[in-house]
Amino acid sequence: MEYIAIVLAAGQGKRMNAGENKQFITLVDQPLIIHTLQVFAKDAWCKSIVLVVNSREKQRIEQLVDGFSLQKDICIVEGGAERQESVFKGLRSINDPESLVFIHDGARPFVTRDHLHKLAEVASQKQAALLAVPVTDTIKERNGEKLTTLDRSVLWAAQTPQAFQFDLIYKAHKSALDEAFIGTDDASLVEKLGYPVQIVEGSYQNIKLTTPEDLERAHSILKSGIKEI
Numbered sequence: 001m002e003y004i005a006i007v008l009a010a011g012q013g014k015r016m017n018a019g020e021n022k023q024f025i026t027l028v029d030q031p032l033i034i035h036t037l038q039v040f041a042k043d044a045w046c047k048s049i050v051l052v053v054n055s056r057e058k059q060r061i062e063q064l065v066d067g068f069s070l071q072k073d074i075c076i077v078e079g080g081a082e083r084q085e086s087v088f089k090g091l092r093s094i095n096d097p098e099s100l101v102f103i104h105d106g107a108r109p110f111v112t113r114d115h116l117h118k119l120a121e122v123a124s125q126k127q128a129a130l131l132a133v134p135v136t137d138t139i140k141e142r143n144g145e146k147l148t149t150l151d152r153s154v155l156w157a158a159q160t161p162q163a164f165q166f167d168l169i170y171k172a173h174k175s176a177l178d179e180a181f182i183g184t185d186d187a188s189l190v191e192k193l194g195y196p197v198q199i200v201e202g203s204y205q206n207i208k209l210t211t212p213e214d215l216e217r218a219h220s221i222l223k224s225g226i227k228e229i
């Protein structure tokens, strides 16, 4: 089974407060974005990688990627102001309408090959799937003065990668753009078309590095060596 990975790195990492894009932060031995790219570079099912970066950092990332000699064809494209725009620019650079496309946050370095393959298997059968984990917190909905408690047994926290047949995700992004709809993830754009999206249960270790506290967790994950890839 084969897929093309779109890896997103065109954000600014404001909440990380590192003074620069969090993708460049060194985690133990190498920058965050290299950890993430390595996962796909080492996966035989990954045909190629589209790395989405912001225009100011294109050269820096190119040099970084060259320096680590990753064993995969990597095409670097410029992203946009919003994550959704960055994804669409990545999709537009793909000239392979039959392919399966994985969309992944550059800031999630701990996804394992096992989960990538489970996701690929489901997405190739059903056209659309994402990694997600059961919500462990109790979630409240507040509407003015009224508080309700949601049924946790049906709640899932969405992660990436999210995987789609190319035509389906392209159509979903195009129609979101036409309707000026901004979703919080790619699956939500497909859901909006009325197309069913499958959940593949992932791991709580597949965190997105968002705030400085996440860096501590990332270091401890790397040190404990649970990373399977």
Ligand code: CTP
Binding pocket: 008, 009, 010, 011, 012, 013, 014, 015, 016, 022, 052, 079, 080, 081, 082, 083, 084, 086, 087, 105, 106, 107, 108, 208, 209, 210
């Ligand atoms: N991303 C992107 N293009 C954007 C915004 C985000 O490619 N215009 C990418 C980020 O680089 C990141 C992923 O989408 O890998 C998830 O976004 P997030 O965690 O929000 O990262 P940032 O937007 O960089 O961080 P912040 O929101 O704190 O500024």
Ligand code: MG
Binding pocket: 011
């Ligand atoms: Mg952001």
